[in-house]
Amino acid sequence: xxxxxxxxxxxxxxxxxxxxxxxxxxxxxxxxxxxxxxxxxxxxxxxxxxxxxxxxxxxxxxxxxxxxxxxxxxxxxxxxxxxxxxxxxxxxxxxxxxxxxxxxxxxxxxxxxxxxxxxxxxxxxxxxxxxxxxxxxxxxxxxxxxxxxxxxxxxxxxxxxxxxxxxxxxxxxxxxxxxxxxxxxxxxxxxxxxxxxxxxxxxxxxxxxxxxxxxxxxxxxxxxxxxxxxxxxxxxxxxxxxxxxxxxxxxxxxxxxxxxxxxxxxxxxxxxxxxxxxxxxxxxxxxxxxxxxxxxxx
Ligand code: AFP
Numbered sequence: 001x002x003x004x005x006x007x008x009x010x011x012x013x014x015x016x017x018x019x020x021x022x023x024x025x026x027x028x029x030x031x032x033x034x035x036x037x038x039x040x041x042x043x044x045x046x047x048x049x050x051x052x053x054x055x056x057x058x059x060x061x062x063x064x065x066x067x068x069x070x071x072x073x074x075x076x077x078x079x080x081x082x083x084x085x086x087x088x089x090x091x092x093x094x095x096x097x098x099x100x101x102x103x104x105x106x107x108x109x110x111x112x113x114x115x116x117x118x119x120x121x122x123x124x125x126x127x128x129x130x131x132x133x134x135x136x137x138x139x140x141x142x143x144x145x146x147x148x149x150x151x152x153x154x155x156x157x158x159x160x161x162x163x164x165x166x167x168x169x170x171x172x173x174x175x176x177x178x179x180x181x182x183x184x185x186x187x188x189x190x191x192x193x194x195x196x197x198x199x200x201x202x203x204x205x206x207x208x209x210x211x212x213x214x215x216x217x218x219x220x221x222x223x224x225x226x227x228x229x230x231x232x233x234x235x236x237x238x239x240x241x242x243x244x245x246x247x248x249x250x251x252x253x254x255x256x257x258x259x260x261x262x263x264x265x266x267x268x269x270x271x272x273x274x275x276x277x278x279x280x281x282x283x284x285x286x287x288x289x290x291x292x293x294x295x296x297x298x
Contacts, residue, residue: 004146004157004165013134013150016092017119020072021134024117025146025157025165027066028138031059031115032159035107035140055107056080059100059115067096077125077275079244084125084275093123094133099244102137103212112141114214118248126275129247129268137214137249147172147218147252154221154256174258176285177224181209181216183239184232193230193263196292200226213240217249217283221256226284226292230263238280242272246281259289263296 004025008018034055060080067073067087074090079099096119103113114137121133136148144159145168154172157165180200182193189197205225210216216227229240240246250260250267260267260283267279282292 002167002170004148004167007155007157007167008150011150011152016072017094017121017134017150020070020092020094020119021136021148021150023066023070023072024063024136025138027063028115028140028144028146028159029163030062031101031138032140032144034058034062056101056104063098063100063115074123075125077243079241079276082275093121095120095123095125097125097243097248099214099241102214102245103210106210106212111210111212112139112215112218113212114139114218116214116245116248118243118251125243126272128271129242129251130266132247132251135248135251135255137218137252139214139218141215145218147221149252149255151255154252156221172221172256174221174253174256174285175224176287177220178203178205179208179220179223179225180205181207181225181227183209183229184235188233188235190231190233192296193228193232196295197228200288213245214249217253220253220258220284224285226282226288228282229280230282231280235278236280237278239278240281242267242270242277242279243275246279246283250281250283253283257286258284259286261289261293264293 060078067076071091073096074087074093075095076085077097099116102116106113116137118132119134134150139145146157146165156169158168160166182197229238231238246267262279
């Protein structure tokens with residue numbers, strides 16, 4: 001069985017990038033452990049005014065501490081922080097964008113949640129998603145799995161009993177499947193979104209929406225189809241954040257042969273205007289996203 005380390009050694013990644021990816025992967029162990037001890041609401045709100053649960057805060061602080069000590073990261077933008085955090089003494093210039101715990105409202109219901117990470121190699125977090133050097137997520141489900149791309153295909157690894165990641169799926173290619181999901185209240189959907197979703201339902205698409213973007217996208221890698229969190233009444237930018245959620249997962253899906261869009265164009269080509277920039281998102285199999293863009297663009 002190929003371990004994560006063996007896989008990375010066979011790629012074109014420079015030594016420091018390999019070190020950084022292995023370091024991030026290793027954090028799946030303490031974060032998973034923290035699920036038992038950190039499952040309480042705290043009295044704080046994050047920068048979006050949402051209630052934070054303790055595990056968000058803990059994972060965020062834990063990862064920032066790990067990056068600071070590593071000397072490998074010069075800047076971090078986190079969904080849980082209002083500002084970019086800089087480490088001027090770092091010996092390498094990787095910039096990390098992250099959602100430390102996506103889907104955190106599901107922690108208390110024991111559904112799958114995940115850590116989402118994007119890595120740029122020039123110290124800058126404010127750039128187009130397509131400039132990413134690597135992206136990965138750790139999904140805490142029945143198993144802890146890590147899905148990674150270093151622009152050499154998409155591969156899935158599972159954490160074994162010995163605390164090592166072993167490859168369970170190589171070179172994942174998304175099929176054109178028939179699963180769909182849409183966030184936002186149905187009554188607030190805009191007409192073009194409603195029309196598209198109704199069309200999918202007529203074609204026999206099956207609804208699968210959990211409330212965890214990372215888990216909902218992960219299943220698309222296997223089954224194909226489309227996840228969306230659209231613009232909706234009063235929210236023309238939708239809900240999800242370009243930097244921390246849409247870009248890293250969009251990068252992975254694209255590497256697996258899928259597509260990510262804001263409805264009209266490739267989301268990976270959008271320059272973020274601010275750190276917490278939100279965007280409508282349509283992500284999934286190439287065919288369905290192409291069809292959607294064609295309809296939206298008239
Ligand atoms: P949390 O991380 O605050 O739970 O938000 C999760 C999320 O950003 C994304 O993972 C989900 O797809 C989406 O929000 C769910 O939003 P709704 O609660 O509006 O369905």
